Amino acid sequence: MPTEDSQELHLPRSRKANERLHAMIPGGAHTYAKGDDQYPENLAPVISHGRGAHVWDVDGNRYIEYGSGLRSVSLGHAHPRVIEAVRRELDRGSNFVRPSIVEVEAAERFLATVPTAEMVKFAKNGSDATTAAVRLARAVTGRPRVAICGDHPFFSVDDWFIGTTPMSAGVPAATNELTVAFPYGDLAATEELLTRYQDEVACLILEPATHTEPPPGYLTGLRELADRYGCVLIFDEMITGFRWSEAGAQGLYGVVPDLSTFGKALGNGFAVSALAGRRELMEWGGLRHSGERVFLLSTTHGAETHSLAAAMAVQTTYVEEGVTTQLHTLGERLAAGVRDAAAGMGVGDHIVVRGRASNLVFATLDENLQPSQQYRTLFLRRLLAGGVLAPSFVVSSALEEADIDRTVDVVAQACAVYRKALDAADPTPWLAGRPVKPVFRRLS
Structure with missing residues (x-):
């Protein structure tokens, strides 16, 4: 994981993998929301594997992950009960x-x-x-x-x-x-x-x-x-x-x-x-x-039998383990921590956490309190440098309190840079490339 004082993240293998993706797959991903245009330039990690609330990219970096699978992996990656249910069906035909x-x-x-x-x-x-x-x-x-x-x-x-x-x-x-x-x-x-x-x-x-x-x-x-x-x-x-x-x-x-x-x-x-x-x-x-x-x-x-088996295991896990309550508890801890960190760095009106605790998103606002893709780019860059992959703050139940606390620390560091950019009224020096882009836009 990049160190706490890391200033830059370099992803040479991910960059090469992204080039290969674009050469063969329109948009370089199978979902537009996963496109590298949604991330700072040259900082779109290509994932090798994941377990629980963490993922590793092909460059060997580990991240605390939010919004897992565009909100689909709410129990964490490779959840044992789900994987076991799937494994039982695989030998029986799909x-x-x-x-x-x-x-x-x-x-x-x-x-x-x-x-x-x-x-x-x-x-x-x-x-x-x-x-x-x-x-x-x-x-x-x-x-x-x-x-x-x-x-x-x-x-x-x-x-x-x-x-x-x-x-x-x-x-x-x-x-x-x-x-x-x-x-x-x-x-x-x-x-x-x-x-x-x-x-x-x-x-x-x-x-x-x-x-x-x-x-x-x-x-x-x-x-x-x-x-x-x-x-x-x-x-x-x-x-x-x-x-x-x-x-x-x-x-x-x-x-x-x-x-x-x-x-x-x-x-x-x-x-x-x-x-x-x-x-x-x-x-x-x-x-x-x-x-x-x-x-x-x-x-x-x-x-397909193994997918249906996965669904049944998910429902059983949610009911027996009270997963929805876990998601809310984790989300509340994260939201409170991020808001406190932002306020402490003087950007509480600019980094805004919204949504139900189990489904948190964030807005990045400029000096005029208007939504800004440039400031989103700055914020994402600092999160990635701190080992946090967070297009949103949507939690999974695999997160531990230590993951939340680490995330809040990284957010605080990002907020310090955000404050500098606001004071300069220009985030450009902190972008190191083009801004991230909206998913829905008429032109590429």
Whole structure:
């Protein structure tokens, strides 16, 4: 791990590996959020392996890792209970020409964990699940429009959502016109939208909570609006699932959506997602009805046995070990430490920690208290130099108190440099290259 007083981090092997990645993989990564443009220039480590809350890059540096696997590895890397469950299935075969008994067991386990749902169908990624939910809502209602929460950053790689982002190249304008947006927390604006597109909106889809908690009565009000205007209420629980409670945000806030989608933490890094919801709607994608069939989800690898075994082990671990509580406790310790460190260095108004304790993010603000990619670059550089890999402050349960305390020490050192840059009103001398870039942007 780089020493506490380390001023620079050199990653020659990672740089060469990144060149190889870009030569063969568009964007140099399989998820844009993992791209090297999200990190300071020449400081995008390529990972060799991970265990618990730590990862090692190909240059041999060890880091305390946050946001593990874009929030998917919430139990830590190579968690023993998950790995053992996967290992038991590997020798039994991974995919068959008919459903395996593991599918029955996984569905039973999921529906016991998320009792607000009545049926579930598994897939491999979140986009397939959310798009299936949207398709089902359109089929059930006979309506064309999708209403998304415009304040939430991501729902799917598919056209109905990507067409609303700055990276809309390749999406027909006619498709874009069918997606409309409503603001989070504003019931009046949502009702105005539903009135404007009377009998046209198939569904309301949103993350029930993100870095802000839902205002009192908001989710209940959305439920009432969906019922009154005849549209389907969909909760995207990719992030809130397990981190808010074992049953997601719907389990915590007590508001039941018609459909919900889960992923990320569900597999602790193994590829598994879920579409769940009311039987009356989900059966439209089944065989036990006399109506028109809906192509809900049909994925060759959706029932891969070892991924489903991983999901079952994750759910068991969360329930038996109280993982959600652990995440909140660790997050609260980290948030308090970072805020104290920032305040102590005079940058408490500039490095801002936000979100639920189990899902912390940070904002980097300039001298005018405006979000700044330059100051984010400076901050990330100092964290990396101190052995902290943190595109966010999202915790895993594998973190120990010593990891949190070490992180806070590194943050304090970074804040000292941040203060110098603010005093100079110019962070450029501390960047050593181009600033990190937003994921969604029109030009490369």
